[in-house]
Amino acid sequence: MTNDPIPASISTDPADGTVRYDAERLIPNKVKAEIVLNGQSYTLRITRTGKLILTK
Template identity: 60%
Template structure:
């Protein structure tokens, strides 16, 4: 088993449900995951 297989894997497009943004909450803080036009990921608080 590789290190990659030891952690959960999520498809960003599944998280955004076909949109370009999703909200992720950690300890009450809300973060925005965004897929750019260049198909890159940006995570901001």
């Protein structure tokens, strides 16, 4: 995992504060990205059919 800056959000819902990201900006190689939460690593993948899968 690199220390690249987090991609900028594309919008924020003012009603509830939900931040929206473009998955292709989160996963620039269009294959997979690693997300870390509390020291646990998760893999976010874009499938060949354009769906997202998050696995631990």
